Amino acid sequence: MATSFLNDLMQTLSDRGRSWIGRPREAARPGDLAELGDALLSRRGEASGVVLARALLDGYAAAPLAARLAFLTALADRFGPDRERLDRAIAAYQADPTARAMHELQEAAEPRRQELVRRLNLAPGGTAALVRMRQELLGHLKSRPDLAEVDRDFTHLLSSWFNRGFLVLRPIDWTTPANILERIIRYEAVHAIDGWEDLRRRLEPADRRCYAFFHPQLVDKPLIFVEVALTNGIPRAIAPLLDSNRLPQRAEDADTAVFYSISNTQKGLAGVSFGHFLIKQVVEELKRDLPNLKTFVTLSPVPGFARWLDSERRLDHSRYFNADAKEVLSALDTPGWHQDKAIAERVRAELLPAAAAYFLRARSPGGRPVDPVARFHLGNGARLEFLNFLGDLSEKGLSQAHGLMVNYRYDLDEIERNHELYAEKGDVVAAPGVRKLVKAEAPVRELA
């Protein structure tokens, strides 16, 4: 039953020990990798485990798509819980629900793939390989709902390994190694970086900062990074911040730190959240280095606004605006509307209240704010500070949010409370200026 691939490997293993590693070998066929997984799980000790784990991960990386997908499928159906053991454990538990019986029940219910993935992680480079494997898995999820349980187990294990306690914050600047900087260029997701000179403009000036989280197992890969501008006062538009002709100021003269871009780099770690730890730690770091900084805000995109607004405008009876408003907002359908000052002023009068409603009233079916960036910052305990009309005139800014940007404010003294209100009651904490824009009845939480 064992295929030649596995036979070959096992033979090498017992004959010549470690020396087989690195040898070219037949590519794995569908089924081979799962057999290797069985072998890895069946060994009692750890001595050969690292060798097998490495073989499986190398084999996976070199295998054709069909063999890789076969392995992911095997994770779902072949490496689930041991059903017989599980049924016995249930029976024992129901007969006598001791702590011991509950423990056995939990162990029996644990899919065997969890232990398999743990053992794979022992191979050199195992963590990185597993993050890549999960990235591939995520790509299949839509068409292969049966892999969802496999993904849950990956999330469970990756969350444990990438928990905040193991992450290290490091400044990114113009003295950072080039192999790390090139990843900053590649993964910037909010305001694209156009090559090394553009990168330098974001890192080198005295009033710029950048920080990233690293994990000891992925030393040269920033997991998530935030770009910061030091300013006087809260900026309401992105273009002046990124203007290549602007004059930098001394960091010691700034009173405000602006988080204008936050990007994740590892798709394979989706759902393993560390963004909010990053922001809080950066706030503390900046406060310590530059006591002159008093205000910490974002300058954020509003990626869901245009879609929401446009669908509300199509409704016969929007809760949020009447026919007059709709009439005014129909100007948005004409490209270049914002360049006509008069039109823009009329749009502003309707768009800002609509935006306030978007944040404070509109809710997803799950009862949470519609905007994903809002959910992130509000969930972190930030408050919605300003709505910025025409804050982003880039093509992307106009198409996703009709140019709207917002500031979320991080005040360490109220983060915990805001977070509690949001997490427990769904309250969105907003500055008075934003709340006033909501025209109507429904109560919105006062700022203390």
Place this chain on the structure above:
Amino acid sequence: MATSFLNDLMQTLSDRGRSWIGRPREAARPGDLAELGDALLSRRGEASGVVLARALLDGYAAAPLAARLAFLTALADRFGPDRERLDRAIAAYQADPTARAMHELQEAAEPRRQELVRRLNLAPGGTAALVRMRQELLGHLKSRPDLAEVDRDFTHLLSSWFNRGFLVLRPIDWTTPANILERIIRYEAVHAIDGWEDLRRRLEPADRRCYAFFHPQLVDKPLIFVEVALTNGIPRAIAPLLDSNRLPQRAEDADTAVFYSISNTQKGLAGVSFGHFLIKQVVEELKRDLPNLKTFVTLSPVPGFARWLDSERRLDHSRYFNADAKEVLSALDTPGWHQDKAIAERVRAELLPAAAAYFLRARSPGGRPVDPVARFHLGNGARLEFLNFLGDLSEKGLSQAHGLMVNYRYDLDEIERNHELYAEKGDVVAAPGVRKLVKAEAPVRELA
């Protein structure tokens, strides 16, 4: 129901945010810490989680014994699985054993303490605090068998966090920071280090090496370390190796690396094994640095030998030796026996075969070798190379092993195979010279 401790904390939390941290406060009373655990588990988000986790760990560290024990007890009975949810999950699974149902079953069967410990790990210094907490837990296990399940969960989580992929090997030498070196002095478990000058003799000479594993979360704490002597030929006794008057030789002239001491430092990580990874990695490191090294062996104590031998001698019918042998071995009961050359020679003739039987024949009730050090090295794939009569004349050496020491040999080309034989069949691989000493019938595995 919430105590004043928790009330106080929660109040501070919502009123003044993070600023409460570090304030002196009433010590926790029994029950307080468990309530804090409930609060930590009940929060949906992570924002206040770090604060609560830190409060609980600080509170635990400052609490009196009774309150600490109360918390450990609560982990066992209050933070087990949610029984109602578990029963529902079993019913659903039995109705329809879908992947989803199995997943829910596993989650329901997971004791709530696992998630609690994961959240505690998010606090700054959380990992170190949890390792200390487990060390205390281990101390209670004998008298409190009900805590065994708690310990199993700790082992599960610590194994995940301290898996080999996250460990970093570093050389320890005379340029190592003093705060790390003082731990080497303190934790050396095999041949005690008598102060800084003695330490220097083990680190500074050209023919000495030392390596340790570190974890990113416990940066200044070596988890396990091994001391190495570079020699010509395999040494058969410890005293010349540690002689303070010996003349060091050039590392480039040695052909043998001797692991003469391996020590764990963190009691709280008992059962989380990384020793065998250490040895293999050190062998590879040394091979690369010093291609002249051809042989890698230990010079090891035999901590269980005297006890085993003495109890065999008390048996009426030992499987291993007859009346004549017993008569000769009775010399061991007279202190100083080894100083009489004639007696020593007679003892040698009987003691070495007895030692061969101890390693190759004698088995624990579980079917494994009696000697714990043997189990470690054989489980790593080493082979038993030499038995060294009167290799350790120290008080400890004489009392635990009648002076016997042994060498285990690490040959990277046969480690995997030896390990397989040992792990799968229980075979002990030994050099011919050792095997020949076994007088009798039962087959002992040949060395290829």
Place this chain on the structure above:
Amino acid sequence: MATSFLNDLMQTLSDRGRSWIGRPREAARPGDLAELGDALLSRRGEASGVVLARALLDGYAAAPLAARLAFLTALADRFGPDRERLDRAIAAYQADPTARAMHELQEAAEPRRQELVRRLNLAPGGTAALVRMRQELLGHLKSRPDLAEVDRDFTHLLSSWFNRGFLVLRPIDWTTPANILERIIRYEAVHAIDGWEDLRRRLEPADRRCYAFFHPQLVDKPLIFVEVALTNGIPRAIAPLLDSNRLPQRAEDADTAVFYSISNTQKGLAGVSFGHFLIKQVVEELKRDLPNLKTFVTLSPVPGFARWLDSERRLDHSRYFNADAKEVLSALDTPGWHQDKAIAERVRAELLPAAAAYFLRARSPGGRPVDPVARFHLGNGARLEFLNFLGDLSEKGLSQAHGLMVNYRYDLDEIERNHELYAEKGDVVAAPGVRKLVKAEAPVRELA
């Protein structure tokens, strides 16, 4: 007499101590800086010296050209030796030439600018500022021969501070900080680097290396760097080495290390030589890391060849070639000559002997080889290994050397001897294949 600039400074110095530093102030006028120099030299202690040194260097950097040139001029005429003291010292020495008298004579003869420059070096960033000052000085030398003595003193002091004992060799690769890499791009002097992607092709592939010397006082400035390609066999042309489509090979499979570019970065350190230390240390480093490397050669330009050849061709009676040869070589005057295969072959037959003569016979008025790159490598103890016809078809290669490149070989076992022969007798050590090309009479040293 003291100007307001100096008065202002002195006042601040005594009134408010250090706090004046960093304040904007009137730019220095001609004369101000020299007065500051007098003040710095006249202080007995060091306490205010650093402040004055910093003021002078900051003042120099901010001063207009006229004031800077005035200061350099003052170094020449105002900060020469103290003539009265010198005359007294001569008299004393001539009266009684004791060791003491000679010492006083030497001190009296030392220009006061030496001590001034030493004191300037005490300011933070002083070394870098002095290197820049010397760079400016070098630019004036042609038109201002009176500054030559000042330059000699700079050379004396900089040679002392930048002596080889204080230089640190570091590898440059794709993990090197970006601020250092940008200097590699900027200062590459032999084969220009066209941006970051081109740089990456020189650093990241497995068969590329780069090393630089750094000085502790100029931490982020590589002083000199060498780019290395690992190859099989000695390459005879540059284009394949730099081809962006080439396939890298494993470093462990190469047998040859090729130094194909060496660049100095600090014009202000001209004449302070460390190039040959760099090459020897890199050879040793590479040998240790990659024992497979057996051959160490350069692939070098021949910057003086075309000029020399063309002037020889214009002579009525060249020592090196006759009318036929001249006729053939006249093809060189037609752009694109090398693309005609037949012409190129004919040129080769005359050009290579001419090149051999250029290296082995032709001498500068001072009796040394004409080619500056040859002087560098031969002076280091390398030997001339190969002449490579059409090794460099770039515009620069054709215009400066009619496409010729050469290999100099570094054999550590013969470096000292070659160097001695070259330094003591002017002998150029060349491989037999090169020597054979010299058609005529004069003896050329045999290779042992």
Place this chain on the structure above:
Amino acid sequence: MATSFLNDLMQTLSDRGRSWIGRPREAARPGDLAELGDALLSRRGEASGVVLARALLDGYAAAPLAARLAFLTALADRFGPDRERLDRAIAAYQADPTARAMHELQEAAEPRRQELVRRLNLAPGGTAALVRMRQELLGHLKSRPDLAEVDRDFTHLLSSWFNRGFLVLRPIDWTTPANILERIIRYEAVHAIDGWEDLRRRLEPADRRCYAFFHPQLVDKPLIFVEVALTNGIPRAIAPLLDSNRLPQRAEDADTAVFYSISNTQKGLAGVSFGHFLIKQVVEELKRDLPNLKTFVTLSPVPGFARWLDSERRLDHSRYFNADAKEVLSALDTPGWHQDKAIAERVRAELLPAAAAYFLRARSPGGRPVDPVARFHLGNGARLEFLNFLGDLSEKGLSQAHGLMVNYRYDLDEIERNHELYAEKGDVVAAPGVRKLVKAEAPVRELA
């Protein structure tokens, strides 16, 4: 004429290149090393220079005393200036005193040993070897005044290489490598450190700091270090500071930093001063880290006081005290005098005015304060703040200063001015409380 030692070396050099290095060889005889020096100076290039330099330094280290002393003597008489060249240069200068002629005069007057020592510095480890050579030289100076000029040249060159710009300040603490810490133990010159536990008490507590200067060429050797205690208020006695039972306080609660011990480690760098740079840089470092620190003082010994006082007491007519005072001070001759409270009080009344006179009036023949520690701190710009009666009851403290200690205060705002007053006019700046103690007539500078 060349000895076999040199012949041997030269032969190896040309035959087998670098491979001779490290071979055992005949020890150098008197004369060998000087010949090697001649060879080193006569070479034109640098290629063989490093080899020769290394041979000379290794040969010196291995040579017997006679050969070493012969080499130092040769430095004095054989490697002085080239007399013929010097006489020619003088003649040319007297004929026409051009800049060129002055330059040649200076070069001719430079002893050849300067260039020799510069070339020796190119050998690996050369700087350290030259520092050791100078240490030996210093030991001979008293009996060999003819070596004084050699020492002057060493001082000149070492001052250049160890100038402040090349020194790096680093904190020393309990995480510092052991090989550096053992030097702190060994070289502490003021209050001896009694082993590693005593060292730990000076480094590890929250209210202790230590800083050292390092040089890139002597990476593991602290050149000078200062030990600091953080206190509340200015301490007046040493014992409580070093008390092993004292309770440390938080660094953030201290208002005063006390420099209680400053030690040089390299005797071979005597006369190359960097102490005052150390103190000022440490003051700045501490101010930045701990803004709560307001006062920076020393707690210093007074090593010359007892000798001065005792000799004044022996004078018939002391300028500083009358017969009554002498009578009281005669108590000092009785060991244990300080334990009798009444006697101690009477002594205090006379001893403190005497101490004030010692600092403010008494002058060496050169017109400077008698006390060497006073000269150091006053020369740095510190002011004399307090006289502490019975501040040091240790045997050393009583014998060298009758128990007296003093505080010197470093106020960055007045350091430059104090230094100027001291350096230019010899004024000792002292606090009013000290000045008041001077009984008599002569004016002492007021504190502004």
